[in-house]
Amino acid sequence: MKTIDLTLDEIFSLAQTALLNAGSSEEMANIVADTVMRAERDGSHSHGLFRIPGYVASLVSGKVNANADPKVENVTPVLIRCDADNGYAPLAHARCLDKVADAAKIYGIAMAQITRSHHFAALWPETEALAEKGLVAFTCVSYMPMVAPYGAKEKVYGSNPISFAWPRKDDAPVVFDMATAAMAMGDIQIAARDGKELPSGVGLNKEGEATTDPKDIDPKTGGGMILPFGGYKGSHIAMMVELLAGPLVGETVSFETALKDNKDGGPPAGGQFILAMSPEITSGSESWDSSADALFGRLKSFDHLRLPGERRHKNRLDTGPRSVNTELVEKIRSLG
């Protein structure tokens, strides 16, 4: 794979220019470009520049509102409702996360209910932002149906990622962000692009038979489907995500979401569930961190065992340029 070195500022500008050229408001372009730059910075490539063609497609087709103006209101003191106005999710987060954090710091727990949002990024930016304010955070979104529930041979669930973050007083938060699919769609697409085979257990072809070819698994290129991680237990968690990020927040489940999608290659509109809790209030103690730190210390005592998020936080310390796929950069430049 041919690569080109880009500074973090150049990555931001490349994304920002593409979004502005596609008609995005300055506010939304800046916030989305920042999210994309931070993904590249942290080594989360499948949520970095790789997503820009999709972001642009949905602005051009008009599916995503280029001038979205998300509205935020308190339904109750601990329930923050955010209508994303069909804009990209990071804009909605910029407007509602502080309110969720403020409520959690007063009441111990608070929830955001986001609707009509186009979520095409990783989830750790939301949970990590809350954890950096000293809060425990959980979030999930559903997506286009691409996962067969355990025991089925048809696509029903989205890749349905979940993210959880635990704050630390003297260190970066511990954060995981993972698809409840056996593999994230972005990673399957990257494997297909790079001509790589996948491990068994990741997906099925369009007939519902096991395969290791990412092109056969990808619904767009092969009509196949991904499996949930971890058999029936992972399938239960994928179902929970459908319910939390859909009906619980007043949105649709993935297979309904697909029916309203215009298939422009960009992300469909959907819901997001965000939970924030203040461990100081919920534990009733200022030393809420000691048992958690003991656990992290124990985990770190094992050879080769990394805490979730550790690799990203280590990558982040490097403020130098990043190697980016040349073909992708040229494609993004040509979008203008």
Add this chain to the structure above:
Amino acid sequence: MKTIDLTLDEIFSLAQTALLNAGSSEEMANIVADTVMRAERDGSHSHGLFRIPGYVASLVSGKVNANADPKVENVTPVLIRCDADNGYAPLAHARCLDKVADAAKIYGIAMAQITRSHHFAALWPETEALAEKGLVAFTCVSYMPMVAPYGAKEKVYGSNPISFAWPRKDDAPVVFDMATAAMAMGDIQIAARDGKELPSGVGLNKEGEATTDPKDIDPKTGGGMILPFGGYKGSHIAMMVELLAGPLVGETVSFETALKDNKDGGPPAGGQFILAMSPEITSGSESWDSSADALFGRLKSFDHLRLPGERRHKNRLDTGPRSVNTELVEKIRSLG
């Protein structure tokens, strides 16, 4: 295996008598015996009479407070604190679940923080009780270390079960309740008792090598350990449970819990995290159930696919006697 038929009333009485003879208060004996009877009724044998010798051992040793008097208070309008006073968990639930439900129905979301609780039962009784009041519910507990985190060869996590329930207007709630360990300890013990082999991937022996012998995996009989379900992703969820049911509610993580345990065979004291949400409030709609019901309908359209909780709810319709292991019944009777 020799079995004996017992009516549901006889199962309740057998459990109640054993608990009373071990010194339990009438209130706690009745509530725990009811939990045990409901587990047997629903076919959840590993949480039924099978647990009574452990319940009794901890009453006799004094680890569990036979006259526990749990205290419940509102820390904030949406945060219910329950100090279980070292009693069995179902007594704490009997005193705090209604308050959590009431708060969720007003504010949309509420949380219970339970400490000093001996949880030896399934989790679905809590989530199902909340769902029967029209609430979405999630709960988790940690336990004695018996699970090796992904990539480690030592026990750090408990079996760390999670339960989630979704209410339905015209039907029983959809409820899952599962260990984040590849298999629940109770099921491994039952396999060992019945001389059965386990599938590969369930656990490691005391040297950290893969084995299918339940006796080698059981920490008590073989010094081994269970694996998390679903590889590193399941391991992340097991870690999340450690944090939610431990430090977040002001309790310890599993490996600290083990240090304060007296090893009488009964359950150690620990924390519990309970979350309840009103879908009518959080979705902003009276028809919060329609998308969820569409999803359940889609899942039911697949051959052989059961909704989580469905088998239990079907078993429940049978009010007749249940077949119980004769040796177990004799053991429980001899405890008096």
